[in-house]
Amino acid sequence: MTTPASPMSTFDEVNVFFDRAADKLGLDDGMRELLRSPWRELKVSVPVRMDDGTIRTFTGYRIQHNGARGPYKGGVRYHPDADAEEVRALASLMTWKTALVNIPFGGAKGGVQCDPHQLSEGELNRLTRRYTMGIEHLIAVNRDIPAPDLGTNAQTMAWMMDAYGQMHGHTPAIVTGKPVELGGSVGRDSATGRGVMYITREVAKDLDMDPAGARIVIQGFGQVGEWTARIAGDLGCRVTAVSDVQGGIYNERGLDIDELVRYRRGAGGVGGFPGGEPLTNEELLELDCEVLIPAAIDRVIHKGNAPRVRAGIVMEAANHPVTPEGDDILNDRGIKVIPDLLVNAGGVIVSYFEWTQNLYQHQWDMERVSAELNRIMTAAYANVRDTVQREEVTYREAAFIIGLRQVAHVVKLRGFI
Numbered sequence: 001m002t003t004p005a006s007p008m009s010t011f012d013e014v015n016v017f018f019d020r021a022a023d024k025l026g027l028d029d030g031m032r033e034l035l036r037s038p039w040r041e042l043k044v045s046v047p048v049r050m051d052d053g054t055i056r057t058f059t060g061y062r063i064q065h066n067g068a069r070g071p072y073k074g075g076v077r078y079h080p081d082a083d084a085e086e087v088r089a090l091a092s093l094m095t096w097k098t099a100l101v102n103i104p105f106g107g108a109k110g111g112v113q114c115d116p117h118q119l120s121e122g123e124l125n126r127l128t129r130r131y132t133m134g135i136e137h138l139i140a141v142n143r144d145i146p147a148p149d150l151g152t153n154a155q156t157m158a159w160m161m162d163a164y165g166q167m168h169g170h171t172p173a174i175v176t177g178k179p180v181e182l183g184g185s186v187g188r189d190s191a192t193g194r195g196v197m198y199i200t201r202e203v204a205k206d207l208d209m210d211p212a213g214a215r216i217v218i219q220g221f222g223q224v225g226e227w228t229a230r231i232a233g234d235l236g237c238r239v240t241a242v243s244d245v246q247g248g249i250y251n252e253r254g255l256d257i258d259e260l261v262r263y264r265r266g267a268g269g270v271g272g273f274p275g276g277e278p279l280t281n282e283e284l285l286e287l288d289c290e291v292l293i294p295a296a297i298d299r300v301i302h303k304g305n306a307p308r309v310r311a312g313i314v315m316e317a318a319n320h321p322v323t324p325e326g327d328d329i330l331n332d333r334g335i336k337v338i339p340d341l342l343v344n345a346g347g348v349i350v351s352y353f354e355w356t357q358n359l360y361q362h363q364w365d366m367e368r369v370s371a372e373l374n375r376i377m378t379a380a381y382a383n384v385r386d387t388v389q390r391e392e393v394t395y396r397e398a399a400f401i402i403g404l405r406q407v408a409h410v411v412k413l414r415g416f417i
């Protein structure tokens with residue numbers, strides 16, 4: 001999909017970043033085309049009997065981008081904009097992300113074009129089962145392992161596991177991000193937010209910034225945004241604003257996140273929270289702060305608003321929240337942009353732990369999950385920072401360079417071309 005903020009599709013935008021890294025690596029045209037192209041794409045119809053008795057047919061996708069380094073891995077998104085181009089873009093980001101953090105997976109993504117907030121629980125259950133049946137022949141424990149993403153959650157994964165299990169027998173390792181009672185990993189729900197804050201801590205160290213008291217602004221209060229806010233609060237940061245799709249809430253002295261979580265449970269959204277002033281999502285992105293964390297949807301910072309961003313650091317917790325034009329403007333203005341490939345990798349890393357635990361039917365405790373996550377993320381950050389310094393590139397260029405180099409190397413090692 002293109003938007004007024006960008007005439008390019010999301011996939012073309014991701015490939016702008018890809019091409020910049022490929023130029024630095026001097027990749028030849030053949031290798032470039034191979035690495036850019038998705039390996040396999042499936043489009044399925046997802047007919048659902050609605051609660052009122054009518055039938056609606058949704059469109060679903062599963063796109064496997066690159067499996068050179070291991071089974072395809074990537075979330076499933078339920079969103080009205082989840083078309084082929086968007087799913088393709090997100091699948092390619094997964095290829096570079098798993099390579100960057102060096103876990104043994106390739107990249108994939110799935111999506112169903114729907115608004116999950118307009119569907120009842122029964123409709124979502126039926127939609128998820130239909131979608132799973134539609135992609136069942138492409139996924140397998142050693143081939144492709146879905147996970148939650150925007151608009152999906154642990155419940156969605158439980159339904160997917162159950163639908164797959166009805167055809168193949170009990171197979172917990174077919175999805176990650178499941179409820180713990182069904183073989184999910186402890187700490188998977190908080191993993192992406194935890195990882196965001198591990199990277200924030202490392203960046204702050206390098207920039208001599210004290211995270212305690214730093215003003216943090218977060219767009220999105222779902223799985224990623226809420227946990228990021230909670231963990232930021234634990235680290236002593238001041239979360240001055242958060243938002244969801246309906247709008248945001250702001251308090252210069254810092255929001256009480258525990259109170260906000262309780263309020264949201266009852267109210268269904270953060271809007272109207274008595275501990276702050278209302279503001280729009282557009283205003284939130286332009287707030288004066290040390291760290292701005294887009295943790296909702298893609299392409300929210302673009303050439304139209306990038307000149308007005310007043311954060312010192314942008315931590316990309318969402319996938320592809322900054323367009324290439326927006327990225328150039330932020331870089332020119334000296335704002336540090338720490339890329340999605342690194343910042344939000346905590347989710348797929350703990351998904352890797354979950355898959356491993358399922359394969360040998362074991363369960364790790366929280367201490368082990370946190371320690372291993374911390375170790376992998378800190379090492380990935382150090383690799384990116386060293387590349388930034390050594391090759392005089394941006395953090396994004398460094399992340400893409402490391403990811404592309406790894407995948408290109410493994411493609412050559414396999415010798416399949």
Ligand code: NAD
Pocket residue numbers: 148149150151152192219220221222223224225243244245246281295296297298317318319344345347348
């Ligand atoms: P979610 O569905 O749990 O939450 C999304 C949040 O964003 C909600 O608060 C929603 O109200 C808000 N939102 C939706 N549309 C918005 C809009 N137009 N403007 C402002 N806010 C909006 O999703 P999530 O799992 O938290 O994922 C958020 C982002 O993080 C996505 O880009 C996703 O790809 C990425 N991500 C998620 C994970 C994960 O583990 N869930 C891992 C890596 C990356």
